[in-house]
Amino acid sequence: MSRATVHFLLRSDLERLFTTLTDNQYEIIGPTVKDGAVLYTPIQHSEQLPQGWQQLQAPGAYRMTRDNSQRYFAWANGPQALKPWLFAPREIIWQAERQPDGSLQFSEPAQPDRKLAFIGLRNCDLAALKLQDQHFLQGQYRDPYYAARRKGLLLIAVNCSHPADTCFCASTGDGPHAKADSEQPGFDLCLTELDDGFLVQSGSEPGDQLLEQLPVSPTTENQLHQQLQQALQAAKQQRALPSLPIKDLLAERRDHPQWDDIAERCLACGNCTQVCPTCFCHAEGEQVSLNSAVSEHTREWASCFSEGHGYMAGHQARPGIRERYQQWMTHKLSYWHDQYGRSGCTGCGRCTTWCPAAIDFPLEVSRICGDDE
Ligand code: SF4
Ligand code: SF4
Numbered sequence: 001m002s003r004a005t006v007h008f009l010l011r012s013d014l015e016r017l018f019t020t021l022t023d024n025q026y027e028i029i030g031p032t033v034k035d036g037a038v039l040y041t042p043i044q045h046s047e048q049l050p051q052g053w054q055q056l057q058a059p060g061a062y063r064m065t066r067d068n069s070q071r072y073f074a075w076a077n078g079p080q081a082l083k084p085w086l087f088a089p090r091e092i093i094w095q096a097e098r099q100p101d102g103s104l105q106f107s108e109p110a111q112p113d114r115k116l117a118f119i120g121l122r123n124c125d126l127a128a129l130k131l132q133d134q135h136f137l138q139g140q141y142r143d144p145y146y147a148a149r150r151k152g153l154l155l156i157a158v159n160c161s162h163p164a165d166t167c168f169c170a171s172t173g174d175g176p177h178a179k180a181d182s183e184q185p186g187f188d189l190c191l192t193e194l195d196d197g198f199l200v201q202s203g204s205e206p207g208d209q210l211l212e213q214l215p216v217s218p219t220t221e222n223q224l225h226q227q228l229q230q231a232l233q234a235a236k237q238q239r240a241l242p243s244l245p246i247k248d249l250l251a252e253r254r255d256h257p258q259w260d261d262i263a264e265r266c267l268a269c270g271n272c273t274q275v276c277p278t279c280f281c282h283a284e285g286e287q288v289s290l291n292s293a294v295s296e297h298t299r300e301w302a303s304c305f306s307e308g309h310g311y312m313a314g315h316q317a318r319p320g321i322r323e324r325y326q327q328w329m330t331h332k333l334s335y336w337h338d339q340y341g342r343s344g345c346t347g348c349g350r351c352t353t354w355c356p357a358a359i360d361f362p363l364e365v366s367r368i369c370g371d372d373e
Contacts, residue, residue: 003202007216008223010197011070014046017119017156020213026117026154029085031078036064038078040085040118049120050075057164057349060358073120073193076164079354081125082118083277086149087132090300093145093284098293111148119156124167124346126157126186127174128277134340135280145299154206157187161230163237166349168362171240174346177231178203192227199227239349241333242366247343249369250334254326258367263322265357270303272351272361273328278344281309304328333365 009017021028022044030043033050043049049072056063057076064075096104136146160169160176169175178190188207192199199219202211273279283302288295302309304327310318318324336344345361352361 006219007200008197008219009200009216013215016214018046021117026115028117030119038075057166057353059352059360060355062353071193073158074162076167079275082129086146092296093299095296115152117154121155121157122160123175123178124169124348125277127346131278155187157190159192160234163234164349165238166352167237168239169347170235170237172345172347176234194226239362241362242369244369246369247334247337250330253368256368259322259326262325262364266321266325267357268305268321270305271354273303275350275354
């Protein structure tokens with residue numbers, strides 16, 4: 001089968017995708033509704049997907065709603081997608097154990113060897129994965145923990161049909177549809193959900209093999225037309241980053257009064273950095289047992305909003321919330337370009353949805369970079 005060819009899978013055959021993955025020894029990680037949000041967890045069957053669920057998202061607000069729709073993927077995103085599965089929120093890097101003769105024995109935890117298939121990923125999250133790959137795998141220091149989890153991952157994307165009001169991926173170029181036309185589309189399989197089933201396209205050799213095992217049929221003109229209409233509709237998003245030289249303007253406008261305005265509202269809670277799929281900052285520390293026999297060296301997610309993150313050699317580099325918010329936004333949209341060749345924002349909108357102070361990230365960019373300085 002050619003990769004450019006799109007196939008059709010009946011809605012009633014979606015379960016076949018699950019059984020095929022299981023038959024090929026994959027553990028399936030998919031979206032499911034838990035604790036009032038869409039979360040990626042281990043699932044075994046299509047009935048565990050969020051069928052009939054939609055979302056209302058706004059600055060500082062996230063609510064799941066449900067109707068009789070048969071659709072499984074009529075929602076935009078939850079607080080997390082891939083990041084916690086590859087870059088663990090907290091993990092032991094190594095541990096030292098005191099031996100009876102007083103010497104110390106050092107050991108590293110065994111690396112996981114799981115064959116994971118993710119289903120339901122949006123293109124903004126695949127774009128974020130590419131950025132995390134750049135950081136953890138392609139720099140001078142390759143991260144063995146991330147690399148072990150990244151190896152052999154099977155990625156099944158779903159084109160976004162219902163972006164949230166906080167999404168702005170169309171303006172960053174990272175969505176709402178997966179880029180099937182590039183040489184490295186970033187997915188193994190990509191699904192477009194229609195009312196009666198799914199359009200399916202492969203993006204890799206593992207995707208080709210999977211597709212050969214599914215009961216797909218040729219698509220009709222009408223289905224391809226529906227896909228196009230859905231894509232055009234999804235690209236009409238309420239929010240957007242302004243079409244301005246944001247990289248330079250943010251770096252130049254460090255004295256803009258809007259930074260003070262933001263600092264008055266921002267709680268420095270760090271939610272935005274925790275939900276952001278591209279943030280990679282972390283802190284390391286020691287956890288020693290009460291009898292001092294074992295010491296664990298841990299790594300856990302950190303945030304540029306915490307006081308300790310800006311503390312270096314007796315000096316606090318970012319004493320106030322103004323400086324911390326400025327660090328967060330200018331890193332993401334300005335000097336990330338120098339580090340990694342593009343911006344660090346994929347327009348997923350999570351930082352706006354999950355901000356308890358309802359700070360609207362793209363709106364603040366427009367206020368700082370706009371002409372009315
Ligand atoms: S900065 Fe905000 S919108 Fe951009 S990738 Fe991070 S969480 Fe998503
Ligand atoms: S911008 Fe919002 S989410 Fe981020 S630290 Fe400030 S209050 Fe918390």
